[in-house]
Amino acid sequence: MVQIWLVEFLKGAGKLFLHPVLYYLVFLSGILGVIRVKRERKNFHIRAQDAYFELRQLFPLGIFLGLILSLMVVGTGLTVPFAAIVLIAGFTVLWSLTTNIRWMSPAYTVSATFFAIILIAHNNWSFSLFPKAFAALDELVYPSIVIILGLLLIAEGILIVKNATKGTSPKLVKSKRGQVVGVHEVKRLWLVPLFMLVPGSALDLPFSWWPVFHLGANEYALFLVPFAVGFQQQIKGMLPSEAIGQHGRQVVGLGIAITLIAIAGYWYPIVSIVAATLALIGREALAYIAHIRDVNQPFYFSKKNNGLMIIGIIPDSPASKMELKVGEVIVKANGIAISDEKAFYEALQKNRAHCKLDVLDTNGEIRFVQRALFEGDHHELGLLFVQDGHKFGKKTG
Structure with a gap:
């Protein structure tokens, strides 16, 4: 049997x-x-x-x-x-x-x-x-x-x-x-x-x-x-x-x-x-x-006046290793207040070996994350934001 x-x-x-x-x-x-x-x-x-x-x-x-x-x-x-x-x-x-x-x-x-x-x-x-x-x-x-x-x-x-x-x-x-x-x-x-x-x-x-x-x-x-x-x-x-x-x-x-x-x-x-x-x-x-x-709800992922909201994170990128989360808002980068992507990446260039971010989490509380940056790390930390209107729909080569 x-x-x-x-x-x-x-x-x-x-x-x-x-x-x-x-x-x-x-x-x-x-x-x-x-x-x-x-x-x-x-x-x-x-x-x-x-x-x-x-x-x-x-x-x-x-x-x-x-x-x-x-x-x-x-x-x-x-x-x-x-x-x-x-x-x-x-x-x-x-x-x-x-x-x-x-x-x-x-x-x-x-x-x-x-x-x-x-x-x-x-x-x-x-x-x-x-x-x-x-x-x-x-x-x-x-x-x-x-x-x-x-x-x-x-x-x-x-x-x-x-x-x-x-x-x-x-x-x-x-x-x-x-x-x-x-x-x-x-x-x-x-x-x-x-x-x-x-x-x-x-x-x-x-x-x-x-x-x-x-x-x-x-x-x-x-x-x-x-x-x-x-x-x-x-x-x-x-x-x-x-x-x-x-x-x-x-x-x-x-x-x-x-x-x-x-x-x-x-x-x-x-x-x-x-x-x-x-x-x-x-x-x-x-x-x-x-x-x-x-x-019936307003858009959660939209441009913010007090920082940049994270809409996506590339796996195994510096942002992923820093444990940043989708929905969080980056308000400062290397001590500089930011309101758009250009200001964010200019702030990152102030210190190419180290990155310190002030982040507003999904509960509305500020937390601080930092990490040393190494050669070969993603130059944009692996973060995706809601981009400016002129970039929307633009194809890459």
Whole structure:
């Protein structure tokens, strides 16, 4: 029995590399990185993060969360039809074509799959590409799909809180008054690989009570399925870490609520339909509320009369090593009060071997930072500011 399970886990894991969504997400992450770098160079003449940053965020935390969810899914025996795996992959690619990355959230891909299965089963539709998979849909409602949707929403919220707050991209835009102001943008993709139980001919039922959420089959197979989680948000009125963190915690709360409601669908199938609908509406509502809340606030990153506000910091630069933070305001450099970039860099030239800054932190308190400067250090310390209007949109050579 143990050997059979081990072999099936290895075979199931291998199926991950046969799934096109894995390679599609790698491709999209690379594209997001290239587009971001091109925009940052246009705005600031330098990129904040390298083009591989989005690609590096794709796997680590998502794999860890996928392992935890897999233990829950397999342990409780949450089984799904193979048609669901096919449809989720299809909707993942389809929604990505909208170019709005957040539509690749499980709230949209998995819920669309749930409702599509209801339509397909009700109308007895057939598909030539996977005829057996769709012919096997002998039920209209699959509560297990909605429970998995709730669990993936929890994972999405955790990913937003723990990862989306890192490396947000500074961006220059024009306000309604035509002034150049700053915003922060995050477009992030994560891969959450999840072991799924589907009817097959590999694993006999080890216990009389397992699987709890069965499909009436006596044998099952394991598939390691790559789920895409997409997130996109633009922030103008708050610190990015605060706005994104708040959004992520709300998504976690939504996921917990959907999971608890969906469990009742095992006894009352109509509840599963309600839960899937709430997941779809709730996730869209959270995005809309975050947008409205941000729109109604003044620009956080704008020119200041009493100094220069930091909108971005280049990794591994002197500014990064001095532990300067996005949202802080530099009021003095080497003892000289500054109000624009020209004055700032002229003050730095007063002492090329050492830099001392008076900084107004995000709590409105003054702190002092200093550091010796060495040959090869970034001549601008690696700081990005909201630039003068004539620099906006100027391309670099």
